[in-house]
Amino acid sequence: MHSRLVTYSTARGGRRYIAPAADRRTGLPTVEAELFGALSRSGAVAGDDAGYPPHYSRASRTDRGVSALGQVVSMRMRVWDGVIDEINCHLPDDIRICDIRRVPPSFNAQKLCDGRLYSYTLPTFAFAPMCETVSLVYRLTESRRQEVYQLFQNYVGVHSFHSFSPKGDPDSQKMTRRVMSIDVAEPYLAHGLEFTTIWVKGASFVLSQIRRMVGMVVAVCRGAAAPDALPDALGYQRLCTPTAPGLGLVLRQAQYDSLAAAPWNVHGALTWSAEATAVARRQETLLLRHIHRTEADSGVTFDFVDKLLHNRVGLPVTSSSSYRSPLGYALLQTGRAWVAPLEPHRDEDS
Known part of the structure; x- marks a missing residue:
């Protein structure tokens, strides 16, 4: 054969x-x-x-x-x-x-591949305002969801994402990527927590890009980074950006829209059968159930948010600052938090 x-x-x-x-x-x-x-x-x-x-x-x-x-x-x-x-x-x-x-x-x-569609599912308390205590009973209001949506819109368009990938080089064209759209879905309840899903469509992505995009928005929402740090991270200087957990990230779809019109293609558009869609939906149900249960039992996102104050979020990678984040420094000055001494920056290889 x-x-x-x-x-x-x-x-x-x-x-x-x-x-x-x-x-x-x-x-x-x-x-x-x-x-x-x-x-x-x-x-x-x-x-x-x-x-x-x-x-x-x-x-x-x-x-x-x-x-x-x-x-x-x-x-x-x-x-x-x-x-x-x-x-x-x-x-x-x-x-x-x-x-x-x-x-x-x-x-x-x-x-x-013309584009990739990803989703990132996480509890909504990650986007709670800085003035509110992170709580498992937090509920995302519509006005707050729109504020989070606007923060994510900073990424839409063509940018260099060198600050959003391990050892990203600001002078490398490989770091330049096009994000087509980002949406923040309406929240829903599961396992006693409220969740939302971030939908990200782009031509392609560098290593860890989406997880760091989510992590940076969470950091701004929680006050671990200044609001200006997000657009600044898309500038030339390489800034420290937190990597959100991999649990909630899912590759949803690889798109080949231009394939059907290619003159060398005699097989037509690339489409999948109804049975294939049903198999993917069954896997989706199992996967989301795992995400919900793990967040409820292990608090993966809760731990990530809790540790944000102890990271140098939004600061230059080469910074010699003695403290991890602007909010962490302020809390230290008032005696309300302990911030560990600065350690050499290490990029996560994921």
Whole structure:
């Protein structure tokens, strides 16, 4: 049976995996290691150890622990009736291949992707005003939601996001990205907490960009950074930005709108079956249930917000300031908070 170039959509949780990419050196669980093993055992690719299959490409490489409901992968593999079920039989329950489609020989899932849609779900108390105590019973008012929405609009457009990625270089064109839209969804209740979801659409993103975008807005809302720090972080000087937890971040969709009009494409628009959509929705239900339960039981976002005052949020990376944040310094002066001495800045490699 001959192999052919195809693309497939996957839905998977990220909590059990240290990264999406395969890394044979560590031996630790990764999404791609699970996928390649299942592809090999099912006979979709040749060999006992698949490694990276020919022409392998993915729409997005997400951060460690981040989930995806709409990841798109292209590669050469064998295809037959029932191949999806056969591969899924060899995958853990938190990774599913949803659908497979034929694509032209020049298709590349990463290079031809027009846009990526992400969501970030978190408790609304993260956006409580500085004058209010962070509380599990906090409820986001409509006026406050609009204020948070306006803060996120600072990111829309073409900017250099060197302050929003580990070791980002302000002189590197690779840090320049286009954010198309950001929305803040209406809040809802789950597990006794109120949640909201931030929807972010962009052409592409640098490592940790969305998590730091969310983290910076939370820092401004909670007074750990001055309001001007957010637009300043999009300027030339590299500023310290906090990385929000990976728990709530989900790759929702990789979009290929321009593919249908490409003169070399004889397969038409890239669309997925109704069954694939149903599989993704089942995975979404499980994933959101995990996010809600983890926030309620472990307080992931609560811990993040609590530690913001002990970070140098909004300050230059090369700053020699003796204290972590403007609010932390003010609280120290009044004797209301203890702020640890400054340690050398370390970028998180996620």
